[in-house]
Structures are given as C-alpha cells and as structure tokens.
Amino acid sequence: NAGVTQTPKFQVLKTGQSMTLQCAQDMNHNSMYWYRQDPGMGLRLIYYSASEGTTDKGEVPNGYNVSRLNKREFSLRLESAAPSQTSVYFCASTRGTGRNTEAFFGQGTRLTVV
Amino acid sequence: GQQLNQSPQSMFIQEGEDVSMNCTSSSIFNTWLWYKQDPGEGPVLLIALYKAGELTSNGRLTAQFGITRKDSFLNISASIPSDVGIYFCAGQLHNQGGKLIFGQGTELSVKP
Numbered sequence: 348n349a350g351v352t353q354t355p356k357f358q359v360l361k362t363g364q365s366m367t368l369q370c371a372q373d374m375n376h377n378s379m380y381w382y383r384q385d386p387g388m389g390l391r392l393i394y395y396s397a398s399e400g401t402t403d404k405g406e407v408p409n410g411y412n413v414s415r416l417n418k419r420e421f422s423l424r425l426e427s428a429a430p431s432q433t434s435v436y437f438c439a440s441t442r443g444t445g446r447n448t449e450a451f452f453g454q455g456t457r458l459t460v461v
Numbered sequence: 462g463q464q465l466n467q468s469p470q471s472m473f474i475q476e477g478e479d480v481s482m483n484c485t486s487s488s489i490f491n492t493w494l495w496y497k498q499d500p501g502e503g504p505v506l507l508i509a510l511y512k513a514g515e516l517t518s519n520g521r522l523t524a525q526f527g528i529t530r531k532d533s534f535l536n537i538s539a540s541i542p543s544d545v546g547i548y549f550c551a552g553q554l555h556n557q558g559g560k561l562i563f564g565q566g567t568e569l570s571v572k573p
Contacts, residue, residue, distance in 0.1 A: 351503075378561075380561060382563070387470070387565065387566075388565060389465075389467070389549060389563045389564055389565035389566045390504070390549065390551075390563035390566075391563070392560070392561070392562055392563075395560060395561070397560075403560070405560070405562075406562065437503055437504075439503075439561075441561065448491075448492040448494065448509070448553045448561060449494065449506050449509050450494070450504075450506070450551070450561055451506075452503030452504050452505075453503055454502065454503055455501075455502075455503055
C-alpha cells in the first residue's frame with residue numbers, strides 16, 4: 348500500500364508564481380488535510396475536507412485554495428506565492444471521526460519561495 | 462481559541478531517564494493522538510486516545526486523555542537514543558466535524 352502520496356517532494360518558486368501541490372491516498376479514507384510545518388510552530392492546519400465534496404478552512408488558510416477532486420485526491424494551490432509561504436507542507440488522511448481519526452501522513456513537500 | 466499548547470518545547474535528557482510532555486487547551490476534544498516525527502519524514506502515530514480518563518500504553522510509551530477532555534500527557538520510560546525526534550500531540554475538536562489540530566511539538570534529544 349502506498350498510503351498517502353504527495354508530489355512534488357521539493358519545489359522552488361519565485362514570488363508571484365503559482366503552483367499546485369498534489370496529494371492522493373489509496374486507503375479509501377473520507378477525510379483529508381493540508382498542514383504546513385514551520386520551526387517552533389508545529390503543524391498548522393491550512394484546509395481540510397471532512398468528506399468528498401466538502402472543504403473547510405483551518406487555522407491558516409490565507410493565500411491558499413484547495414480542491415477535493417474525488418475521494419482519493421486533495422490538492423493545495425498557491426495562486427501567487429509569497430516568501431512567507433516557504434515551509435514544509437504535509438498532506439494527511441483519516442477514515443473519519445471518533446475512532447477513525449488516526450491520521451496518516453505523506454512524506455511532505457519542501458517549498459521555498461524566493 | 463482552538464490552540465493546543467504543548468510543553469516543553471524541547472528536552473535534553475540522558476539515556477535511561479524518563480520523559481514527560483503534555484498538551485493543554487481551552488477547547489474540548491473528542492480524540493487525542495500522539496505522533497513522533499523523524500527528520501525528513503511525516504509524523505507517525507504512537508498512541509490514540511478516545512475517552513476521557515483513558516490511559517493507554519505502547520511499549521515504553523504511556524499516554525492519558527485528561528478527565529476534562531482539555532488535556533493529555535505522554536510519558537516515555539527508560540529513554541534510548543532512537544527516541545530522539547519531535548513529538549506532537551493532536552486532537553479532534555468536539556463538534557467541529559473532523560477538524561484535527563496539532564500542538565507545537567516537543568523536540569527530544571537523548572544523550573547516550
């Protein structure tokens with residue numbers, strides 16, 4: 348089982364460029380999440396999708412958009428990248444709520460905006 | 462608000478010592494989870510807690526879901542060098558359908 352797959356693993360962008368981070372899970376999970384990780388800040392929730400067809404803002408949604416393309420895929424888009432968006436981005440998925448909350452993570456995307 | 466406050470931020474201990482870290486919040490949680498992250502990797506689940514008061518062990522690790530549902534702790538007994546890493550608490554908020562948030566992390570260093 349591949350689990351949660353994120354692409355790309357590394358990316359360098361110039362300020363103002365746009366890009367989409369891709370995430371796919373093969374565990375038939377209902378919920379998917381995008382987090383960013385910065386030193387000393389832990390993992391901060393950008394957006395999440397509790398189920399196919401729904402998306403909700405997390406703690407730090409500004410500057411990002413998401414698309415839950417289908418049950419498997421949840422993409423994160425930066426329309427106009429800024430240096431403050433330099434971070435490591437993690438996608439995660441869970442089966443749902445309650446005893447199904449255990450999140451499985453991708454390997455991360457290291458993004459640098461110059 | 463909905464923040465998880467995790468402490469301590471970092472710990473430097475000797476091999477063989479016990480370790481304790483905790484998370485608190487002003488919000489109520491339905492689920493508490495503890496994760497470990499190794500360098501360059503995504504977090505990996507260590508322990509999951511689903512009920513207030515629940516105490517669960519996984520080898521040398523023990524975690525508890527606080528009675529108030531607003532806190533949790535993780536203990537590691539007899540630490541070894543491979544315990545080095547960043548430990549995160551995470552919780553699923555009550556009545557916020559699936560929203561899973563994380564603490565700031567505790568960076569653990571173990572001196573052989």
